[in-house]
Structure formats: C-alpha cells, structure tokens
Amino acid sequence: xxxxxxxxxxxxxxxPTAMRQLVFxxxxxxxxxxxxxxxxxxxxxxxxxxxxxxxKTFQENKLIHSIEDGSGSVKYALCQETCECQPxxxxxxxLCTKCNQTFxxxxxxxxxxxxxxxxxxxxxxxxxxxxxxxxxx
Amino acid sequence: xxxxxxxxxxxxxxxPTAMRQLVFxxxxxxxxxxxxxxxxxxxxxxxxxxxxxxxKTFQENKLIHSIEDGSGSVKYALCQETCECQPxxxxxxxLCTKCNQTFxxxxxxxxxxxxxxxxxxxxxxxxxxxxxxxxxx
DNA sequence: GTTCTTGCAAAATATTTGCAAGACG
DNA sequence: CGTCTTGCAAATATTTTGCAAGAAC
Numbered sequence: 001x002x003x004x005x006x007x008x009x010x011x012x013x014x015x016p017t018a019m020r021q022l023v024f025x026x027x028x029x030x031x032x033x034x035x036x037x038x039x040x041x042x043x044x045x046x047x048x049x050x051x052x053x054x055x056k057t058f059q060e061n062k063l064i065h066s067i068e069d070g071s072g073s074v075k076y077a078l079c080q081e082t083c084e085c086q087p088x089x090x091x092x093x094x095l096c097t098k099c100n101q102t103f104x105x106x107x108x109x110x111x112x113x114x115x116x117x118x119x120x121x122x123x124x125x126x127x128x129x130x131x132x133x134x135x136x137x
Numbered sequence: 138x139x140x141x142x143x144x145x146x147x148x149x150x151x152x153p154t155a156m157r158q159l160v161f162x163x164x165x166x167x168x169x170x171x172x173x174x175x176x177x178x179x180x181x182x183x184x185x186x187x188x189x190x191x192x193k194t195f196q197e198n199k200l201i202h203s204i205e206d207g208s209g210s211v212k213y214a215l216c217q218e219t220c221e222c223q224p225x226x227x228x229x230x231x232l233c234t235k236c237n238q239t240f241x242x243x244x245x246x247x248x249x250x251x252x253x254x255x256x257x258x259x260x261x262x263x264x265x266x267x268x269x270x271x272x273x274x
Numbered sequence: 275g276t277t278c279t280t281g282c283a284a285a286a287t288a289t290t291t292g293c294a295a296g297a298c299g
Numbered sequence: 300c301g302t303c304t305t306g307c308a309a310a311t312a313t314t315t316t317g318c319a320a321g322a323a324c
Binding site for chain 2: 066070092110113115116118120121122127131
C-alpha cells in the first residue's frame, strides 16, 4: 500500500517523505477537488506552509492540477495517469454554487479555441458553475 | 458627456452618484479588465470599501462582469450593450502570464458544453492563459 | 425623515516567504 | 558535510463587514 504510493510519487520524481505520503493519500480519497484551507483542516497537526509547499511540489511535477474556480481559494485534484497538463489533456471543471464542491469532469475535454494569431496559448481554465446532482434534489 | 454616463447607469437601474460616475468613467477607459486593487490605485483618494461596493452594484445590475482569471484578484470589465450575463452571452477571456493583463475576447463565445443531466448550469468562466501580442514581441 | 451611499476601521480569509532546525543520504 | 524538507512565525494581499456620518429625495 505504502509501496504503491511511493511508486506513484517516484514516478513523478517526487521524493516520498512521510508528509507527502499522507497528503497524497488524502488526495486519492477525495471525490472532489480540495483547497489548501480544506486540506489544513483534514490534518490539524500539519503546518499550512508545509502543506502549501507539498501541493506546489505535486503540481510542479504534474501529479495534481490546480483549479481556479472563483470560490475564493484555489483547489487541487489528482491528474489522470497519463496527464502532462498540456492543453489537450485538460478537462472541464464544475463548481456547485450551493455546496461549493468542485468536480473534475474528466470525460469532458476543454474545447479548442481559435485564438487570434497574435496570442500564444499556454493553458486553459474552464469552470462551469451551477448546481450539482446532490444539491439539485 | 456626464449626461451619457448617467444614462448608461440609469439604464441599468443604478443611481448615478459622483463616485459611480467616476468609476464608470475609469472602466470605459480600460482596454483590459481591472481588479479592485488596481482600481484603488487609480483613485488614491477613494476608499476601497466604496470601490468594492460600487463594483458589486455594477455587477449585480449587469453593467460589468467579473473574471476569475487565477491571477490572485478578480477582474472586472464592462459588459457589451445587450449583455444579460446569461450563458449564451458569455465570451472567453485571455490572461497574459507576462504582463498580467486580462483581455475580453468579445468575439469568441464560450463553447456550449454538454453537461450530464444531473447538473444544472448557471454560468461559465473560461480563461485562456498565454502570452499576449504585446509581450510576444 | 427615510433610504441610500460613503468613509473609516477592522475582521476574515488566503497565499506566500524567511529562517533555523531537523532528516536524509 | 550538503541538500532537501519541515515547522514556526510573520508578512502580504485580497475580500468583506460594521457602523456612524453624510447625501439625496
């Protein structure tokens, strides 16, 4: 179990420290994306700066991606196995305005946009806001 | 001139106070979207809470729209004349990662996304990041 | 006078950095 | 030893609210 986690971290060139194993484990348990403040609450003991830097490391190594959903805090979610965080890998996200949860719509790739030639495209952040199935009931 | 501004405010049911006239004027002068902190700087004298509430009023009355571009602060830009801020009115935005300016790509509507039926769509925030024509040179 | 608006102050929240101690190889 | 990681503290930045004074009608 711990071996598997270590492997996934090492595959992304992340040294598997105790802290990182724990954070990774929490991330795998999430059905929806999680913010730094939310992560802090899950840990009670860990320092927010450490968690912050852990997430940063994870993101730099493309283990997770960040979602700027306009909820007030940036959220993070695990990348798909093969994700290189290139524009063609990106998917749409959904923020529920009732429960404030952010979902990765992994099946919905972000549409291609024809930018004016004068612009150079690096990435795309597409967030749909609305009400999720749970809150609709 | 002031008459024109007043008319545009009143058209959106916004009482044209001196403050609002000034803020509106600044907004019309922007080529790119502006954040609250940036707006504060333009005014020196005005209080940020007042500016904050002015922007909020403008947004509630669909005179401006907000853009969550992940730059650290929410940005605002004037709506098109006929905009009702409905999903079909929305356009794509572009954030330059070099100069941090956010452009309204008014000619590029946000693509339609087929959400699972269980989700109810309210709005879409689509931001493309990259390098703008000025910074590319 | 009643309602709406503004200015000042401060709270609340989120993000980020410096630095020294500790872990690891 | 040298590098990387962590914890604590604090700085920074942004957003938001309370409240009383003032303006508008």
